[in-house]
Amino acid sequence: MDAGDVEYEPVSVKAVLAEMKDTAELMIDMSFSAVLLGSTEVAEEVLELEERMDVLQMRARMSLMMAARSPEDAEALAPVLGVVGATEKISNAAGDIAKVVIEEIGLPDALRAALPAAIETVARALVADDSPLAGHTLEELNLETETSVRIIAIRRGGDWLLSPDRDNHVYAGDVLLLRGVEANLAAVYADVTGTEYVAPDPVEPGIEDLERAVDSIVLMKNMSELGVDVAYGSVLYDSDALAAEVAELEAEMDALESRFEAWVLQAASRIDDPVSLRGLMHIAEATEVISDAALDIAEGVLRGMGTHPVVAEAVFESDEVVVRLEVAPDSALSGTTLGAQMVRTETGMRVVAVRHTDEDGDHWEISPGPETLLHPGDVLIAKGTRSGAERLEALTGDDSLDVE
Structure with a gap:
């Protein structure tokens, strides 16, 4: 048997789906960070994860085929297959973004100038022998609370740990994937590696049409990631509103x-090296694929097929949970803004959508900001860790959450 062959073995579909979701989301973060940093090392990590995703999706498909014993089973499992296929599409798209860096397809400097403001940087850090982090658990380090930098994955040898929790140790020789804002990440990177974190050089503004194209890429990236988050929320809560x-x-x-x-074509006639725009086109195409995959995830809900319990459980048990919480009348968030309560800082949770309830009826605010005003009865869709979800639960006064 070839080393790359995959044989059927009994596995938990729920566990495989949770790992696929975590892996796909991690790959999106890493691929854009590879572009930002111009890092072939980070890009190659993305491609390694893409290979792992290929194995995961095959195992999930084989298990689902074994589970379908009647037309009724097939109908119930069809949305699950849709989620498997959509998650694989996200993985492939992230791999395509990484290949822009590895194959040196070409990118305008303006893109690297725009991305830092749009993403939390993911850095690949090798734990040095004398690192103060070596030998400690994540609970002992308490990095996320102290620095707002999170260890989102650990690679030890050839094995990935995609859901590190407070009991997991950091050892010398581990490769950590760190996520956070650049200002905070630099200090943590130095502690981990014993070397200085080198940020990309600032780039001066260039051609107007190219700047517009780059701004569009950044917006497309944000919208596609938001679509994935809201799609997983729609299947978790079987929500027609979120799917819509x-x-x-x-x-x-x-x-x-x-x-x-249109902007890229206009810019191409005004720059010295139009070939440098190829990478921009590749990234736009891959980002559109991610958006299409988000719609595929929500397809079962949109078509009235509902959500299979195994998908909802997998979403809830994945590395980053998606939670729905309602603002109680006497809670800390009632009558105030997300920024005033420093929700992101205090909880580590990203609020990706808010459903407001007022005299005009229900309406959704996608990608709310610090100025978003909350009222009793508003519903938050947020993404983050289980511990963060518990902190957000306390702020909302909603005691219905179960993240154990």
């Missing part, structure tokens, strides 16, 4: 991609 928002986001992405193409 995913469809709206995908339609807006199509329109944005058309404008992007």
Whole structure:
């Protein structure tokens, strides 16, 4: 048997789906960070994860085929297959973004100038022998609370730990994937590696049409990631409203991609090296694939097929949980803004959508900011760790959450 062959073995579909979700989301973060840093090392880690995703999706498909013993089973499991396929599409798209760096396809400097403001950087850090982190558990280090930098994955030898928890140790020789804002990440990177974190050089503004195209890429990236988050929320809560928002986001992405193409074509006639725009086109295409995959995840809900319990459980048990919490009348968040309560800083949770309830009825605010005002009855869709979800639960006054 070849080393790359995959044989059927009994596995938990729920566990495989949770790992696929975590892996795909990690790959999105890493691929854009590879572009930002111009890092072939980070890009190669993405491609290694893509190979692992290929194995995971095959195991999931084989297990689902074994579980379907009747037409009724097939109908119930069809949305699960849809989620498997969509998650694989996200993985492949992230791999395509990473290949832009590895194959040196070409990118305008303006893209690297725009990305730092749009993403939390993911850095690959090798734990030095004399690192103060070596030998300690994540609970002892308490990095996320102290620095807002999170260890999102650990590679030890050839094995990945995608869901490190407080009991996991950090050892010399481990490769850590750190995520956080650049200012905070630099100090943690220095402690881990014993070397200085080198940020990309700032780039001066250039051609106007190219700047517009780059701004579009950044917006497309944010919208596609938001679509994935909201899609997983829709299957977790079997929410028609959230699934409809995913469809709206995908339609807006199509329109944005058309404008992007026009700006790139206009910019191509005004720069010395139009070939440098190839990478930009590749990233736009991959980002559109991620948006389409988000719609595929929500497809079962949109078509009234509901959510299979195994998918909802997998989403809830994955590395980053998606939670739904309602603002109670006497809670700390009632009548104030997300920024005033420093929700992101205090809990580590990203609020990806808010459903407001007022005299005009229900309406969704996608990608709320610090100025978003909350009222009793508003529903938050947030993404983060289980411990962060518990802290956010306390702020909302909603005691219905179960993250144990």
